[in-house]
Amino acid sequence: MTKYDDASWHYGGDFPAELSEKNGSTHTGMFLNWCINNNLISDELKEDSKNEIESVKRREITGADFVIDVCDGKFSEHDLNDLGNAFAKDYYVDETDFGDKFSSFATDYINIFDSIAEENDFEYETFYHIEDTYENYDVMKQVIDHRFEEWKEYKNQN
Numbered sequence: 001m002t003k004y005d006d007a008s009w010h011y012g013g014d015f016p017a018e019l020s021e022k023n024g025s026t027h028t029g030m031f032l033n034w035c036i037n038n039n040l041i042s043d044e045l046k047e048d049s050k051n052e053i054e055s056v057k058r059r060e061i062t063g064a065d066f067v068i069d070v071c072d073g074k075f076s077e078h079d080l081n082d083l084g085n086a087f088a089k090d091y092y093v094d095e096t097d098f099g100d101k102f103s104s105f106a107t108d109y110i111n112i113f114d115s116i117a118e119e120n121d122f123e124y125e126t127f128y129h130i131e132d133t134y135e136n137y138d139v140m141k142q143v144i145d146h147r148f149e150e151w152k153e154y155k156n157q158n
Contacts, residue, residue, distance in 0.1 A: 002085075004028075004092050007073030010128065019128055021073075022064055026132040027109050028075045029063025030140045031092055036063070037141075038148070040084030064132045086155070091147055102150050108143045 010024030035041055036056050046053060049070045055061045067075060077085050090098035092105045099107070113130045116139065117123050124130055 002077040002089065003074060004077070004088055005075040007068065014126075016126055016128055022068055022132065023128040025064040025067040025073060026128070026130055027106070029065070029067045029132065030109070030137050031063070031088075031105055031144065032067055032071075032075055032079065033063030033137055034141055034144045035080060035084050035088075036066075040080055040087065042079055042081050042084075045079050059134055062132050062134065063137065087148060087151055090151060090154075091144075098151060098154055101154070102147060105144070105147075108147065109140065112139060112143055 005025075005028045007021060007024040007028070011021055015024065032041075033056055036053055041053070049066075052061065052066055052070050056063060056066050061069075067073060071079060077088075080088055090096050093099070094104050094106060096104070103111075109130075110127060113124060113136070130136060
């Protein structure tokens, strides 16, 4: 089984003591939120979490809330369907051929929010300080949409 991410991987070491552990799932939540809204999640997740998925779609909870409350902080291949896993294995995972040619999710995430911060004359203290908001998700959604289109073209060429 491929585990793409786990909030507990982020809590140790230099994780900022003043932040909630939920902040370790903000980035994962944005990706999974996008997968939910693009029907890239597994039938099992749909069956097990129907109400929570609808809450994400209605923007009543964030993707990070979903990752923490439904997935116990973990994001794995069991959460996605075949197409979702194929995309995640090329884009969410670091150091892939696709990521090397275009970008990885983590690189896009850091770059887009660092650019926004710089435009507004501030700097995020760490990756974990990026706020878990739908405003931020909407920014990241555009980036993922773009990468997904690039990925589909890339896969047709290979």
